[in-house]
Amino acid sequence: MLFNSLTFIVFFAIVVSAYWLLPSWNNRKNLLLVASYVFYGAWNPPFAALLFATSALDFYLGARIAAAGEPRSRRAWMVTSVVVNLSMLGFFKYGNFLLENFQWLLDRAGIMYVPPHLDLFLPIGISFYTFHSLSYTLDVHRGATQPTRSLRDFLLAVSFFPQLVAGPIVRAADFLPQCVAPPAPRPGRFIWGLLLMTLGLFQKTVLADTMPSSSADSVFSFGGPLSVLDAWIGVLAFSGQIFFDFAGYSTCAIGAALCLGFELRDNFRFPYAAVGFSDFWRRWHISLSTFLRDYLYIPLGGNRGGPIRAGVNLMIVMLIGGLWHGAAWTFVVWGVIHGLCLVLERVLRAVFRDVAWPAHPGVQILLALGTYAVICLAWVFFRASDFATAARLVSAMAGAFPTGSAILSTREILQVGIVTFALLLAHWALRDITIEIAVARTPRWLLPVLWAAMLFAIILTQGNGHAFIYFQF
Amino acid sequence: MPLSTFSFERSIPALSWREILVATVLLAAGATIAWEVRARSEGYRPTLNDTPDLWADRRRAVQPDSLVIIGDSRALFDLDLDVLEQGFGQRPVQLALAGSCAFPVLKELATDETFRGTIVCSMVPAMFFAPGGPLLETSEKALKRYRTQNLAQRAGHRVGLLLEERIAFLKDSDLTLDQLLKSLPIPNRPTAQVGPRLPPYFQTVDRERRMRMIDSCANPGPLQTRVKTGWPPLFTPPPPPSFVPREAFLADVGKAIEARFANTAAAVKKIRDRGGKVIFVRCPVSGLLKEIEDRATPRAGPWTRLLAETSAPGIYFDDFPELASFDCPEWSHLSAPDSIEFTKRLVPRLRAALEK
Numbered sequence: 001m002l003f004n005s006l007t008f009i010v011f012f013a014i015v016v017s018a019y020w021l022l023p024s025w026n027n028r029k030n031l032l033l034v035a036s037y038v039f040y041g042a043w044n045p046p047f048a049a050l051l052f053a054t055s056a057l058d059f060y061l062g063a064r065i066a067a068a069g070e071p072r073s074r075r076a077w078m079v080t081s082v083v084v085n086l087s088m089l090g091f092f093k094y095g096n097f098l099l100e101n102f103q104w105l106l107d108r109a110g111i112m113y114v115p116p117h118l119d120l121f122l123p124i125g126i127s128f129y130t131f132h133s134l135s136y137t138l139d140v141h142r143g144a145t146q147p148t149r150s151l152r153d154f155l156l157a158v159s160f161f162p163q164l165v166a167g168p169i170v171r172a173a174d175f176l177p178q179c180v181a182p183p184a185p186r187p188g189r190f191i192w193g194l195l196l197m198t199l200g201l202f203q204k205t206v207l208a209d210t211m212p213s214s215s216a217d218s219v220f221s222f223g224g225p226l227s228v229l230d231a232w233i234g235v236l237a238f239s240g241q242i243f244f245d246f247a248g249y250s251t252c253a254i255g256a257a258l259c260l261g262f263e264l265r266d267n268f269r270f271p272y273a274a275v276g277f278s279d280f281w282r283r284w285h286i287s288l289s290t291f292l293r294d295y296l297y298i299p300l301g302g303n304r305g306g307p308i309r310a311g312v313n314l315m316i317v318m319l320i321g322g323l324w325h326g327a328a329w330t331f332v333v334w335g336v337i338h339g340l341c342l343v344l345e346r347v348l349r350a351v352f353r354d355v356a357w358p359a360h361p362g363v364q365i366l367l368a369l370g371t372y373a374v375i376c377l378a379w380v381f382f383r384a385s386d387f388a389t390a391a392r393l394v395s396a397m398a399g400a401f402p403t404g405s406a407i408l409s410t411r412e413i414l415q416v417g418i419v420t421f422a423l424l425l426a427h428w429a430l431r432d433i434t435i436e437i438a439v440a441r442t443p444r445w446l447l448p449v450l451w452a453a454m455l456f457a458i459i460l461t462q463g464n465g466h467a468f469i470y471f472q473f
Numbered sequence: 474m475p476l477s478t479f480s481f482e483r484s485i486p487a488l489s490w491r492e493i494l495v496a497t498v499l500l501a502a503g504a505t506i507a508w509e510v511r512a513r514s515e516g517y518r519p520t521l522n523d524t525p526d527l528w529a530d531r532r533r534a535v536q537p538d539s540l541v542i543i544g545d546s547r548a549l550f551d552l553d554l555d556v557l558e559q560g561f562g563q564r565p566v567q568l569a570l571a572g573s574c575a576f577p578v579l580k581e582l583a584t585d586e587t588f589r590g591t592i593v594c595s596m597v598p599a600m601f602f603a604p605g606g607p608l609l610e611t612s613e614k615a616l617k618r619y620r621t622q623n624l625a626q627r628a629g630h631r632v633g634l635l636l637e638e639r640i641a642f643l644k645d646s647d648l649t650l651d652q653l654l655k656s657l658p659i660p661n662r663p664t665a666q667v668g669p670r671l672p673p674y675f676q677t678v679d680r681e682r683r684m685r686m687i688d689s690c691a692n693p694g695p696l697q698t699r700v701k702t703g704w705p706p707l708f709t710p711p712p713p714p715s716f717v718p719r720e721a722f723l724a725d726v727g728k729a730i731e732a733r734f735a736n737t738a739a740a741v742k743k744i745r746d747r748g749g750k751v752i753f754v755r756c757p758v759s760g761l762l763k764e765i766e767d768r769a770t771p772r773a774g775p776w777t778r779l780l781a782e783t784s785a786p787g788i789y790f791d792d793f794p795e796l797a798s799f800d801c802p803e804w805s806h807l808s809a810p811d812s813i814e815f816t817k818r819l820v821p822r823l824r825a826a827l828e829k
Contacts, residue, residue, distance in 0.1 A: 002625070005625065005629045006633055006636075039572045041624075042625035045622050059814040110567050187490060187809070188488075188490045192485045192490065208648075210650050212653075223716070224717070334669075400522045405715060405716070407665070409661050409665060409667045410662065410665070411657055411659045439486045439488075444493075445495075447488070448493050455501040456501055459501075460648075460653070462648075463633070
């Protein structure tokens with residue numbers, strides 16, 4: 001079920017109404033659990049069984065970890081959880097990718113082997129809910145949370161429908177405490193949730209699907225050399241599309257959760273105003289970057305083994321982060337570009353640590369624009385279906401085809417230009433504050449006007465029903 | 474960390490939220506009502522959008538012995554389902570798709586082992602033999618939705634039908650934000666390879682996907698002129714891509730067309746082997762558009778070869794005086810009253826051809 005669908009509007013209205021009408025906290029949680037499985041099962045009912053199996057197994061393993069006295073036993077149960085979760089993810093998401101690469105390796109060695117193509121449906125959102133569930137056993141193992149005794153609460157923590165299929169990656173340690181006592185009804189929180197849902201839907205339907213998406217699709221699917229202008233516009237369009245698409249989903253999720261009295265952490269903090277890549281990853285998909293930091297980078301040794309070891313750790317984390325997004329080498333390259341930039345940034349920070357001029361506002365703006373340009377370059381590999389397309393596009397961006405084709409209309413160029421300019425300006429203006437502060441500072445009369453304008457624009461899009469990009473991950 | 478402690482809490486701006494919500498709802502409702510009034514004042518009326526969901530609904534209605542209509546928009550406008558039902562004793566299922574190549578749908582019905590009914594396939598050779606691009610994508614998109622439509626999408630479609638039957642501004646051809654932006658008069662770069670725009674709203678659609686031309690298009694006027702002048706660019710093939718040698722491109726197109734003939738013959742044979750029937754129908758076309766089509770795909774060309782290679786019967790409107798006498802107001806489709814008369818005259822020809 002998509003947030004940007006009529007089905008969801010009806011579903012959400014029924015669930016929210018019933019939820020606040022029910023007097024019993026237990027019944028409310030039961031309702032949310034059933035609603036979450038209906039929400040997920042509406043895509044493909046058998047996948048709900050997989051979701052249940054993953055969650056139930058981690059519930060059991062969490063209890064075993066807590067009950068085990070010996071560190072070795074605790075570790076063994078934790079490793080079991082990691083292996084089972086990642087095997088499930090690997091089978092569905094990376095099965096064909098691994099087979100194809102195995103075939104390629106054998107081919108290089110002169111061995112002919114044609115593997116069977118696994119006709120697998122990728123369960124929607126499997127990367128997200130696997131991490132939701134896995135965070136629990138990892139946190140129980142490291143003593144960051146206590147195991148819950150309620151299977152229902154844990155199933156709800158993993159499947160809570162606002163964040164189930166495209167994040168934010170909500171850790172059980174953040175969610176389970178909210179299952180202890182019922183939230184008090186607070187109209188302000190409820191209406192603020194509705195406003196966030198509107199903002200998220202506006203980002204998705206208007207700013208992602210209507211304004212830049214056709215330009216991005218045209219440019220990335222074009223089979224020939226492009227003019228430098230079209231190539232750049234296509235890449236800028238995708239940079240806007242993916243931000244508004246994903247941040248829109250997260251904003252909707254946070255808003256929907258608030259309407260139900262639950263609180264989820266921010267997943268984005270105006271990332272295109274980042275100065276440097278470490279700053280970018282503190283602002284982009286925060287729930288993934290902190291997950292990888294806490295459960296991979298730090299266990300690998302983090303910064304503790306010296307700068308070279310830290311650099312290697314960073315590269316490992318970003319490579320895996322790239323692969324998490326999809327089973328293709330283009331995603332690995334995207335991760336490697338980010339890893340290399342993070343390492344380079346560390347080197348530069350060490351070299352210029354005693355210099356004052358990088359803190360000058362003008363330099364900061366230039367650094368932010370430079371960061372954005374490299375991020376856009378990396379998006380080429382993220383979005384391109386293969387390396388040939390990526391190479392052709394990067395060459396076009398460098399002006400390699402003076403007679404390259406012009407495929408975008410002036411209207412599309414203007415749309416992307418205006419949206420990109422407004423996006424960068426807004427991110428820079430808001431980079432040091434939160435959306436809540438920005439709204440609190442907005443003139444009182446302007447808020448309903450802006451909110452109504454967003455609602456009207458969403459209505460004008462007439463529910464085109466494009467799936468969210470991050471669903472495929 | 475004990476379970477009872479919760480380490481963060483979102484701050485909520487301290488504002489008078491109830492007042493803000495009420496003002497927002499009033500403003501948004503006012504804007505929406507004003508937009509509806511404006512849409513109606515410009516001639517828009519509530520009708521369905523012909524979406525892949527609606528097509529999937531109809532595809533599910535196909536029974537093993539159904540009479541199924543496939544093809545392009547001419548089948549949607551020109552063939553009246555009530556008249557066909559009277560003529561054949563069974564309600565036809567409308568599966569034609571505007572702006573499409575019908576081959577993927579024909580192939581899908583051929584691979585459906587349960588289907589042994591009758592297919593009436595509207596034939597515009599330039600569309601049916603399109604080697605690729607949007608014409609094929611339209612059919613493939615509808616088929617994909619039929620194969621993958623989930624419960625949530627079906628439920629959303631049901632709600633959408635209720636709204637579209639009541640609200641005039643729900644027109645995906647004209648009044649979406651995207652279409653409104655596309656209608657801005659902004660000139661393109663001289664070298665820009667930008668495709669022509671699709672026609673605006675000029676028809677009603679019901680739940681069985683019967684399309685009827687609206688009066689403001691059937692009668693001379695600005696809408697009719699706009700629709701009419703939109704066809705020639707759409708029926709003019711785009712130039713070969715500059716980055717592929719012309720000879721290689723034309724050779725590839727030629728191969729694709731040859732394959733289409735062979736694959737169509739194979740699909741028709743498959744259906745006939747199961748006891749089904751296929752008949753091709755060339756619906757009326759007028760004016761400059763007829764000249765363009767006759768020049769690009771003369772009757773003696775693809776049409777004749779198709780009938781020969783498939784051994785299927787065909788009805789070409791020009792061959793029968795009672796069918797050739799119709800005039801398409803906007804060159805491509807019949808008006809709603811004419812479509813009823815056309816179908817009445819077509820039915821005996823269809824029956825005769827199918828009984829041969």
